[in-house]
Amino acid sequence: MTTVPPQRLTRRSLLQMATYGATATALSGKLDHTFASPMEPQLRRRTEFQIACMTLPYASLPLHRALRGIKNAGYEYVAWGTTHRDSPDGPRIPVMPHDAPPAKAKELATRCRDLGLEPLMMFSTVYPEADNGLEVLTQRLHQAGAAGVPQVLTFGHTQGGNRRVWIERFKKLGPIARDNGVLLVVKQHGGSTGTGQACAEIVHEVNDEGVRVNYDAGNVMDYLNVDPIRDIQKCADFVHSFCMKDHRNWPRDQDCGPGFGEIDHFRLLHAVGFVGRTMPLCCENIFAPLVPRPTTPAEIDALARRAREFLETVVAGLGEIDV
Numbered sequence: 252m253t254t255v256p257p258q259r260l261t262r263r264s265l266l267q268m269a270t271y272g273a274t275a276t277a278l279s280g281k282l283d284h285t286f287a288s289p290m291e292p293q294l295r296r297r298t299e300f301q302i303a304c305m306t307l308p309y310a311s312l313p314l315h316r317a318l319r320g321i322k323n324a325g326y327e328y329v330a331w332g333t334t335h336r337d338s339p340d341g342p343r344i345p346v347m348p349h350d351a352p353p354a355k356a357k358e359l360a361t362r363c364r365d366l367g368l369e370p371l372m373m374f375s376t377v378y379p380e381a382d383n384g385l386e387v388l389t390q391r392l393h394q395a396g397a398a399g400v401p402q403v404l405t406f407g408h409t410q411g412g413n414r415r416v417w418i419e420r421f422k423k424l425g426p427i428a429r430d431n432g433v434l435l436v437v438k439q440h441g442g443s444t445g446t447g448q449a450c451a452e453i454v455h456e457v458n459d460e461g462v463r464v465n466y467d468a469g470n471v472m473d474y475l476n477v478d479p480i481r482d483i484q485k486c487a488d489f490v491h492s493f494c495m496k497d498h499r500n501w502p503r504d505q506d507c508g509p510g511f512g513e514i515d516h517f518r519l520l521h522a523v524g525f526v527g528r529t530m531p532l533c534c535e536n537i538f539a540p541l542v543p544r545p546t547t548p549a550e551i552d553a554l555a556r557r558a559r560e561f562l563e564t565v566v567a568g569l570g571e572i573d574v
Contacts, residue, residue, distance in 0.1 A: 296527030396431025411442025425459025469496030
């Protein structure tokens with residue numbers, strides 16, 4: 252099992268230690284609960300992993316170049332997020348404005364499919380507790396439904412989300428998601444919602460099949476220095492997708508692409524490898540640690556290709572494990 256080094260005072264830890272500690276105390280009765288339950292061998296079915304690249308690593312480039320690069324890197328699936336530049340000094344242009352009509356999302360999905368890329372996920376770009384959170388998330392679900400994008404991703408503030416507001420709003424959003432054939436998935440982003448277990452507790456209380464958990468192992472390790480291999484065991488029943496991101500605590504506290512960090516992806520994906528779902532693995536970070544970020548589109552393409560090949564190797568290996 253992956254072992255995460257002891258807590259260090261990093262760029263985020265001073266803020267996060269206080270927030271997480273207070274929340275863990277307040278929810279101590281619930282935080283000990285594990286939602287994942289072993290299935291009987293005869294009920295276990297292999298998960299179908301869909302390896303996608305987000306447009307996010309291509310944020311410095313135009314969207315059309317991002318899509319072409321992702322396709323050329325060998326992907327069949329794509330996730331939208333969040334902004335792109337048409338020129339190096341140009342403004343950040345949203346992939347999909349939050350107030351755009353659903354028809355605009357359908358048009359972008361058609362562009363992706365014409366390139367041979369099936370869109371699997373889109374960012375909501377809003378915190379659930381934001382003043383306009385309910386409005387924007389509702390519109391995102393309608394956009395995704397029109398586009399045939401199966402998941403809309405949201406997450407909380409790094410200091411944690413407002414649990415009461417989240418539950419109240421997710422209960423309203425769950426039926427809207429289901430009506431549109433979409434899942435609203437919430438991932439970890441530090442603070443009181445920084446672990447998969449904490450997100451699963453919220454989803455469990457919402458109790459709507461339209462709201463589920465997205466797992467971001469890099470964020471779990473980065474923001475709270477929690478071992479994601481242990482954490483995912485406590486929420487696997489609710490995990491329906493991943494934001495793929497690795498992390499290193501040594502020699503520098505730094506996020507990186509899958510396979511470049513300290514997280515054991517074989518163990519990570521094995522936790523949900525036999526739940527019988529179709530599960531997107533969306534590469535959010537593809538970059539190498541320590542060295543400078545790439546400066547050319549071709550260099551980004553090469554890292555996107557490497558991330559895909561690494562994850563294909565992991566998935567193939569899991570396929571050799573007996574159900």
